[in-house]
Amino acid sequence: MLSEESAAVVRATLPAVAGALDEITTRFYGAMFRDRPELLDGLFNRGNQASGAQRRALAGSIAGFAQALLADPDTRPDALLARIAHKHAAVGITDDQYTIVHKYLFGAIAEVLGDAVTPDVAAAWDEVYWLMAGALIAREARLYQEAGVLPGEVWRPWTVVERHEETRDVVSFLLRPADGRPAPPARAGQYVSVRLRMPDGVHQLRQYSLSSDPGDDLRRITVKRVAGEAGAPDGEVSNLLFEQVGTGDELTLSAPFGDVSLDDADTPLVLISAGIGCTPMAGMLARLAATGSGRRVLVLHADTSPDDHALRAEVRETVDRLPDAEAVFWYERPGAEEPGARTGLMDLTGIDVPADSTVYLCGPLPFMRAVRGQVLKAGVPPRRVHYEVFGPDLWLPEAA
Numbered sequence: 001m002l003s004e005e006s007a008a009v010v011r012a013t014l015p016a017v018a019g020a021l022d023e024i025t026t027r028f029y030g031a032m033f034r035d036r037p038e039l040l041d042g043l044f045n046r047g048n049q050a051s052g053a054q055r056r057a058l059a060g061s062i063a064g065f066a067q068a069l070l071a072d073p074d075t076r077p078d079a080l081l082a083r084i085a086h087k088h089a090a091v092g093i094t095d096d097q098y099t100i101v102h103k104y105l106f107g108a109i110a111e112v113l114g115d116a117v118t119p120d121v122a123a124a125w126d127e128v129y130w131l132m133a134g135a136l137i138a139r140e141a142r143l144y145q146e147a148g149v150l151p152g153e154v155w156r157p158w159t160v161v162e163r164h165e166e167t168r169d170v171v172s173f174l175l176r177p178a179d180g181r182p183a184p185p186a187r188a189g190q191y192v193s194v195r196l197r198m199p200d201g202v203h204q205l206r207q208y209s210l211s212s213d214p215g216d217d218l219r220r221i222t223v224k225r226v227a228g229e230a231g232a233p234d235g236e237v238s239n240l241l242f243e244q245v246g247t248g249d250e251l252t253l254s255a256p257f258g259d260v261s262l263d264d265a266d267t268p269l270v271l272i273s274a275g276i277g278c279t280p281m282a283g284m285l286a287r288l289a290a291t292g293s294g295r296r297v298l299v300l301h302a303d304t305s306p307d308d309h310a311l312r313a314e315v316r317e318t319v320d321r322l323p324d325a326e327a328v329f330w331y332e333r334p335g336a337e338e339p340g341a342r343t344g345l346m347d348l349t350g351i352d353v354p355a356d357s358t359v360y361l362c363g364p365l366p367f368m369r370a371v372r373g374q375v376l377k378a379g380v381p382p383r384r385v386h387y388e389v390f391g392p393d394l395w396l397p398e399a400a
């Protein structure tokens with residue numbers, strides 16, 4: 001709980017702190033990586049550092065958390081904390097690291113805000129930081145325990161038993177544990193981190209959703225190679241996986257984590273995706289088929305063309321096997337392979353989305369924003385609409 005004195009100080013200084021968060025987080029990461037370069041090797045995603053996405057996610061989450069505390073000092077914004085804790089667990093964060101982050105974050109705050117950071121102001125924000133850190137540390141401890149691993153020790157070697165080209169830009173890897181132990185438990189919709197050594201020797205982590213039934217001994221990830229746009233470089237991990245990893249190779253994977261996973265209700269399900277956002281949906285569908293689910297399932301997917309639509313045939317087949325499932329696809333450039341598909345961007349007009357559905361969304365943020373609006377208009381309450389962002393979540397803090 002945030003003390004009353006601190007709440008007053010945080011309320012008075014929130015606009016100044018929030019306004020300076022961009023500069024604060026830039027300085028924070030700069031100083032931390034200068035003093036602790038090992039954190040950039042095998043922990044932080046340097047693509048997200050370069051694009052500034054991680055900085056904005058960190059800043060947004062702190063401001064969102066502070067705002068939630070001011071609205072209700074006893075509250076803990078659940079969705080925000082769950083998203084961060086799962087991501088932290090998937091990269092193996094340990095509680096001692098919160099002291100390092102604290103040191104550099106508060107050093108940056110003092111530098112940027114200067115004399116405005118009186119001892120009272122520093123103490124109040126310290127309280128906010130440790131309330132948030134404490135909540136995250138507790139959640140992360142629980143996640144490690146549930147995964148049956150020691151804190152931070154999430155990594156295991158896996159062998160690629162099959163590589164399958166899905167489209168010209170998307171490849172799937174079927175994986176088996178290389179240490180002879182059973183595959184760890186996972187829920188449909190969850191993801192793993194892949195840890196790769198890059199050509200310059202630095203290790204990088206990226207998350208990939210499980211695209212096959214997580215109840216299986218074998219696990220599958222499906223990766224789209226990211227092309228750099230407007231002069232930006234090509235995505236480094238996805239292109240390395242696409243170009244250099246094949247059958248027989250070994251990959252280092254984290255235990256599965258992720259707060260967005262298939263519920264076990266029997267109400268209708270609506271799985272909505274665009275592009276490579278189809279992967280968690282494919283995992284959920286495979287799970288439904290494996291468990292003989294009779295749920296009403298509506299699969300809605302938008303893509304550039306049938307040729308670019310990864311896992312298209314598999315999704316169709318799975319939908320056909322389920323007793324009460326239906327799929328509708330939208331393509332910007334339709335093709336003869338999917339004669340019933342609609343043309344253009346996804347538009348839910350005329351699609352029956354039952355108000356008691358659980359809805360899962362995955363795709364680019366503008367796509368999810370637009371479709372979420374349509375789903376809410378159809379009468380589905382916001383708490384039933386779940387979404388996965390394939391990058392730092394810049395949407396969630398707004399809702400905290």
Ligand SMILES: Cc1cc2nc3c(=O)[nH]c(=O)nc-3n(C[C@H](O)[C@H](O)[C@H](O)COP(=O)(O)OP(=O)(O)OC[C@H]3O[C@@H](n4cnc5c(N)ncnc54)[C@H](O)[C@@H]3O)c2cc1C
Nearest residue numbers: 047050206207208209223224232235236237238279390391
């Ligand atoms: C929960 C979750 C699940 C995911 N599931 C999947 C999945 O199932 N399948 C899948 O394919 N992906 C998935 N992703 C995305 C995946 O984790 C990676 O983000 C993706 O593969 C790109 O990684 P990369 O290393 O290739 O790109 P990066 O090198 O990280 O680059 C990412 C972007 O930043 C840009 N960039 C890099 N450096 C710079 C620079 N210096 N200046 C400007 N821009 C720059 C790049 O052009 C690119 O657009 C998921 C992500 C999350 C968080």
Ligand code: HEM
Nearest residue numbers: 043044045048054057058061087097098101132133392393
């Ligand atoms: C109160 C303290 C912290 C807050 C508020 C915080 C917040 C966040 C947020 C918002 C994200 C992005 C989540 C998403 O993907 O949507 C994130 C990811 C991450 N955090 Fe933290 N974090 C904290 C502490 C730490 C600590 C102690 C470390 C360890 C050094 C750490 C390392 C990371 C890493 C490596 C990622 C993934 C980065 C990426 O993929 O770009 N965080 N954190």
